Amino acid sequence: MPAISASAPGKIILFGEHAVVYNRPAIAVPVLQVSAHATIVADPLAPPHTVWIEAPMIGLSSRLEDLDSEHPIRVIFRLVMEKLNISHFPSAKVKLTSTIPIASGLGSSSATSVALTRVISTFLGRPFPDEAVNQVAFETEKIHHGHPSGIDNTVTTFARPIYYVKDQPMRWLTVGEPLVLVIGDSGEASSTAAVVSDLRQRWSQAPEAYEPLFDRVGEVAVRAREAIDHGDLAETGRLMSQNHALLQDLDVSSNKLDQLVLAAMKAGALGAKMSGGGRGGNMIALAQNENEAVEIAGTLEAAGAVHALITTVPTSGGKP
Numbered sequence: 001m002p003a004i005s006a007s008a009p010g011k012i013i014l015f016g017e018h019a020v021v022y023n024r025p026a027i028a029v030p031v032l033q034v035s036a037h038a039t040i041v042a043d044p045l046a047p048p049h050t051v052w053i054e055a056p057m058i059g060l061s062s063r064l065e066d067l068d069s070e071h072p073i074r075v076i077f078r079l080v081m082e083k084l085n086i087s088h089f090p091s092a093k094v095k096l097t098s099t100i101p102i103a104s105g106l107g108s109s110s111a112t113s114v115a116l117t118r119v120i121s122t123f124l125g126r127p128f129p130d131e132a133v134n135q136v137a138f139e140t141e142k143i144h145h146g147h148p149s150g151i152d153n154t155v156t157t158f159a160r161p162i163y164y165v166k167d168q169p170m171r172w173l174t175v176g177e178p179l180v181l182v183i184g185d186s187g188e189a190s191s192t193a194a195v196v197s198d199l200r201q202r203w204s205q206a207p208e209a210y211e212p213l214f215d216r217v218g219e220v221a222v223r224a225r226e227a228i229d230h231g232d233l234a235e236t237g238r239l240m241s242q243n244h245a246l247l248q249d250l251d252v253s254s255n256k257l258d259q260l261v262l263a264a265m266k267a268g269a270l271g272a273k274m275s276g277g278g279r280g281g282n283m284i285a286l287a288q289n290e291n292e293a294v295e296i297a298g299t300l301e302a303a304g305a306v307h308a309l310i311t312t313v314p315t316s317g318g319k320p
Contacts, residue, residue, distance in 0.1 A: 025165045270288060
């Protein structure tokens with residue numbers, strides 16, 4: 001049997017991070033310039049039911065059975081096999097690679113889960129539809145992030161811009177004008193699970209302080225959906241900056257992210273904000289066009305970003 005491969009893109013959240021966990025709307029888009037890849041090939045010379053895993057980006061080289069029972073990779077194998085009612089996996093070699101920076105808010109864990117779920121199910125002769133892939137990836141995200149919203153795995157599975165509300169039917173996002181985004185990597189690793197857990201603890205102790213902030217973040221996402229639909233880049237940028245201020249109020253930003261946001265605005269960005277879990281990871285800026293994006297990217301790197309990636313979300317139609 002020839003090798004089977006699958007991939008999934010990165011993602012970036014434009015609006016609504018953190019509040020989305022509390023059932024407010026959020027907007028996210030795929031980042032096609034980076035991706036996670038999974039390859040599987042049969043290994044007939046290995047002992048029966050031996051699966052060897054190579055994941056150099058996390059320094060992993062191990063038999064599947066030697067991983068902790070709740071290791072995300074082992075959980076994905078278990079979930080796929082349970083869905084297919086298979087008790088023993090054929091001997092095989094699996095390699096996982098990724099160009100998505102880890103712990104940066106670009107969806108590394110969810111993209112890896114999506115790619116791995118696809119190759120496993122295809123290898124077993126019953127390729128999962130996207131809906132099933134998304135379910136497995138969401139269950140795995142619970143291990144990575146504790147209380148995930150589901151937005152990361154949904155965007156990386158379907159590779160389309162979405163307007164997302166937890167526990168509601170998925171809605172594609174209509175993009176009226178291309179969104180030229182500059183993603184600035186702060187160089188600070190951040191654990192989304194830790195930030196989400198910290199915020200949840202603070203919210204549980206004083207919900208009256210946080211619920212109004214979540215409401216305002218959700219309101220910004222609703223207005224942003226309309227602005228993006230109408231191709232109103234100036235309003236989209238203003239709303240991004242409003243969203244960042246609210247995330248600062250939620251105490252999930254960092255000095256480095258705030259500095260990069262300010263640098264992007266001084267360089268002419270229409271709007272800028274942190275993105276993802278926060279307290280490290282990435283920020284994003286909306287540029288008027290590609291030329292301005294190049295200038296903003298250079299400014300961000302001069303201001304301390306370890307890398308600046310330019311990505312464009314093309315115009316697209318939505319559907320219910």
